[in-house]
Amino acid sequence: MTDLGEATRPVIAESWQRSLAARVDPDRHEAPVVYAPDEIADLRGTHPLAAAVPLLKHTLSMDDTIMIVTDTGGHVLWCEGDNGVRHSAERVHLTEGSRWSEDVIGTNAMGTALATGKPVTVHSREHLVRTYHGWTCAASPIRDPHTGLLLGVVDVSGPLKTMHPAVAQLVSAAARLAEHHLQQFAPRQHVLTLNFLGGLHADLDGRPLALTLRNAEVLAALALHPKGLTAEQFALLLYGERGNPTTVRAELHRLRAQLGGVLLTRPYRLDAVVRGDFLDVRTALRSGDAGKATRHYHGELLPRSDAPVIREERLDLAAAVRKGVLERGDLDALLSFADSGEDAEVLERLRLLLPSADPRHALVSSRLRRALE
CATH class of the missing domain: 1.10.10.10 (Winged helix-like DNA-binding domain superfamily/Winged helix DNA-binding domain)
Structure with missing residues (x-):
């Protein structure tokens, strides 16, 4: 494939559509690093997949590849394997603490497996971002065997010429082994x-x-x-x-x-x-996803609470979501945020964006007048 129009596999074509809708630039994007090493250590300690990582490392230890385990947000929590490949991966932010969800880095095995809930292999130019055309990655979701909830994905990545076609099947088998291990040895989590x-x-x-x-x-x-x-x-x-x-x-x-x-x-x-909804907003803001933060933001955090910890978090969330909404200028995000309160600046922006013939224009104008009174 030489351009985006040549994708033929439906799973890849659909992933490209989602990625481009999230405004991922094939020429300029790179995976953001959102967690520092000490934060990763904390996240590992409390993550339910920690109990299965030794088994995954043993099963997926191969020359010229790295094994990666992410959480449900696409954040890389573990990255193990060939030192040379790890150094190459670090140069393109394929490293612990980085985020590989589709909405921030486009089509890739980890992000697409999380988006679809199914195993997927992304080969070379099937990656939306051209930086990763020299890589092939195979990933499979891992679910809580007790609840069925998605826990994260396991992935094997390597340079284009070193990945064997059988790796995808091995990764899927390793994911099932991990689920079996969790069922046998990890207590059911509430x-x-x-x-x-x-x-x-x-x-x-x-x-x-x-x-x-x-x-x-x-x-x-x-x-x-x-x-x-x-x-x-x-x-x-x-x-x-x-x-x-x-x-x-x-x-x-x-x-x-x-x-x-x-x-x-x-x-x-x-x-x-x-x-929790407020935790989802925090995570989205931390990852720079203002659109997702706005979709999860349904109003102020415990609006009747006067506890210092709640009051501080409430103000921080509201200010960060509002800033992201105004900076993006996205109509849907503005409409969603406007539903959470009477913010004059947000309503004014909506009044300017909505066509005068749109029924919502009159409603927004009326709310704006009340907000300014």
Whole structure:
């Protein structure tokens, strides 16, 4: 293939369409490095695939290749293998801490496997970004054997001329071995879902939780501090300088009645996979994806909360999403953000972008007048 129009495999053609829609430039883009080495070490320690990495390394150890394991966001957490290939990979940001989702670096085996949920091989010029035409990569998703949730992908990459055609089958087999290993040796992980943007909804393993605002503040603080917090740290985050550790311990004791063994002590932390709309926004902003951040932003974080930790995070998220929306100038993103509040600058931008014949123009104009009153 010599240009984008020559892609024939549907999986590649569809991936190119998604990548180009995300404004990935085939000539100028490179994978962003979004995590420092110390942050990667922290992420590895809490990631459910950590238990399977030794097995994957043993199964996929080959000359002239590297083995990569990513999380669900496409962030490279482990990169092992041939030293020469690793040095070449580092020059093109195929390294730990970089992000390889389709929306930031275009068609590639890791990102496309995450997007489709299926094994995929991307060979040479099938990569959207021309920098990677000298590489061939084969990746396969790995799912939690207990819940079916996607945990990340395993990938083998190497220079174009050294990758054997059988590698793709080996990678898929290794992914299934990893899932079997997790089923046999890794305890089932609870899944705690916190949707606190514009409201207060949470569930544990699909079971709705009846939370007070203070309960939600505690869970949000724990989600934002996954390494854990002492009672003294909690008191400061929830109440400020007037906080009392004894009060915090009582709050946590009441919350444990609903969470059981999911809430650990010394320090206080959550023994669960924690998902949440505000966490999705944070991750998207960290990766520079303003569009995704806006799609997940459904309103302010726990808008009735006055806890310092929540107030600070609420202001940071709102300011960062607003900045990204205004800088992009994307109509859909502006409309989505406008639904979360009466922001005069956002509404003015929408009024200028929407054709006067569009019914939304009159609605935006009316909201703008109210915002300026």
